[in-house]
Amino acid sequence: MIRDLHNVRVRPEQGATTPLTEEEEQRVRAVLFSELGNEIADRGWARFPAYTPEERRRLVAVAQRLTTYWGRQVTVEAEDQTRLRLSLAGFEGYEALPKA
Structure with missing residues (x-):
């Protein structure tokens, strides 16, 4: 008996990532737009x-979309090697990361 396999993908090598499909990418960006947008609206910044x-x-694209949506500049800056900070331009009221 032969079985047809549907929606089966080849697994990536150990430690490798697979790119998102276009639909998955749109979903991720929509969630980030909503969640980070709410946090920035509440505090003025998000990490x-x-x-x-x-x-x-992806985060830079979300910041550009928020800028267009609000009509106010949303900036992106790297806080360290693994984190980005999105904030309204000119917003200074946040607790900075401790310097190591």
Whole structure:
């Protein structure tokens, strides 16, 4: 008996990541837009992990979308190797990371 396999993907090598489909990417960006947008609206800034270049590009795209949506500049800056900080331009009221 032969069985057809549907929606089966080849597993990536150990430690490798698979790129998101276009639909998955849109969903992730929509969630980030909503969650980070709410946090920035409440506090003026948000901190989010970004371990890969794809994650960093995604956060920059979310910041650009928030800028367009609000009509106010949302800036992105690296706090360390694994975190980005999104904030309203000129917002100074946040607790900075301790310097190591």
